[in-house]
Amino acid sequence: MSDVSVTVVRNILEAQEKIAKINRALFDSKGVFVINLMSSPGAGKTSLLERTIAALKDCFRIIVIEGDIQSQEDALRIKRLGVEAVQINTGGACHLDANMIQSALEQVSLDGCDLLIVENVGNLVCPAEFELGEHKKVMILSVTEGDDKPLKYPLMFQKSSVLIINKIDLLPYVTCNVDKIKRVVRELNPQIDIFNVSCKTGEGVDKWLEWLKSQVSSFRK
Amino acid sequence: MHETSIAQMLSEIALEEAKKHSLSRVSSLTVQIGEMAAVVPEALTFAFSIISKGTILEGARLNIEIVPIVAWCSQCNEPFEVENFSFKCPECGRISDNCLSGQELLLVSLEGEKGD
Numbered sequence: 643m644s645d646v647s648v649t650v651v652r653n654i655l656e657a658q659e660k661i662a663k664i665n666r667a668l669f670d671s672k673g674v675f676v677i678n679l680m681s682s683p684g685a686g687k688t689s690l691l692e693r694t695i696a697a698l699k700d701c702f703r704i705i706v707i708e709g710d711i712q713s714q715e716d717a718l719r720i721k722r723l724g725v726e727a728v729q730i731n732t733g734g735a736c737h738l739d740a741n742m743i744q745s746a747l748e749q750v751s752l753d754g755c756d757l758l759i760v761e762n763v764g765n766l767v768c769p770a771e772f773e774l775g776e777h778k779k780v781m782i783l784s785v786t787e788g789d790d791k792p793l794k795y796p797l798m799f800q801k802s803s804v805l806i807i808n809k810i811d812l813l814p815y816v817t818c819n820v821d822k823i824k825r826v827v828r829e830l831n832p833q834i835d836i837f838n839v840s841c842k843t844g845e846g847v848d849k850w851l852e853w854l855k856s857q858v859s860s861f862r863k
Numbered sequence: 864m865h866e867t868s869i870a871q872m873l874s875e876i877a878l879e880e881a882k883k884h885s886l887s888r889v890s891s892l893t894v895q896i897g898e899m900a901a902v903v904p905e906a907l908t909f910a911f912s913i914i915s916k917g918t919i920l921e922g923a924r925l926n927i928e929i930v931p932i933v934a935w936c937s938q939c940n941e942p943f944e945v946e947n948f949s950f951k952c953p954e955c956g957r958i959s960d961n962c963l964s965g966q967e968l969l970l971v972s973l974e975g976e977k978g979d
Contacts, residue, residue, distance in 0.1 A: 644976065644977045645976055646976070650880050650970050651969060651970070652880070653968060654968045657875075737865065771901055797899060832958040833960055
C-alpha cells in the first residue's frame, strides 16, 4: 500500500454535456432551430408559447417538449393548438437535462420540423445550468416578480440570448421598474435582446416573433 | 439545488479514475466549483457522503476550491474579478462579454492508497 495523488481534471457534467452535443448535432443535421425556454413558475412560458404557435404554425412546423415536475396540463394546452407536444414529467427534478431531451426525441420525428421549443421546468435557477443541446436560451421575467430578480438570480440572465419581460399590462398595478431590470441585465449580459411583452393583450409580441422568425429562417434546410 | 445528481456524477467519474489508477481506497478528492456554477459546497459534501457509502470513496474528504468569476476587459486589455455578477470593468466601466472563469465544475485530483 502507498499513498498516491492522481491528477484528473474532468468536467463533472461531462456525461450530460456529451449527450447535449449529440442532441445539438441531431438538431443541426435536421435544420431544426431549438430554443430552451426558461422562467419562474407562472411567468408566462406556456402563454408565450400559445401566442407564438398561433402566429407561426402556418409558416413553420413546430414541435414542443414540455417539462414539468408533474401533470400533462401544458402538453394538452399545446396540443389544443394543433401542434405536436411531448410531455416530460421529471418526477421532482427541478430542471430538464440533455438525457431527458434525448429520450423525449424518441417520441417525435424531427423530419421537416423547423422549430423545436423546449419549455423547461418553472424555476429561475437550475435550468440555466444544464445544456440541452439548444441553440438559444430564452427566458421570461414577469413584472409581478419584481425588478430585483436579475440581481438575486443572475445566472439565467447571464446565459440567455433573449429576455422577455412579460405581463407589462400589469405595470400600473405593481411596483416594478422595467428600466432598472434592463440596466442590470445589460451589465450581466451586454448582448441580450430584451422584449417587453404582454401575452394577455398581445402587446409587443410582434417584436419577439420577428426575432424568432429570423432565427428559424436562417436555420431552415 | 441538484447537488445530489452532481454528487452522483462526481462519484462515477471518481470511481472510474480510481480504477484506472489502481487505487484501493480514496481519502480525498479535490473539486473546483466556479462561483457561477450555483453549486452549494455544503450540500454537495453532504450528498457525496451519502452517495459514496459502500464504495472505495466512502469517508473521503471533499476539498472544494471556489473559482472566482473573472472577465476580460477588451478596452483595458486586463482581466478583472466580477463582483455581484456585474461584468462592468472597474477601471473603464465597459461591460465585458468575455468570461474567463467562474463556470467550472471539475474533479481536479484524487488522493488515496494504491492497491496491490
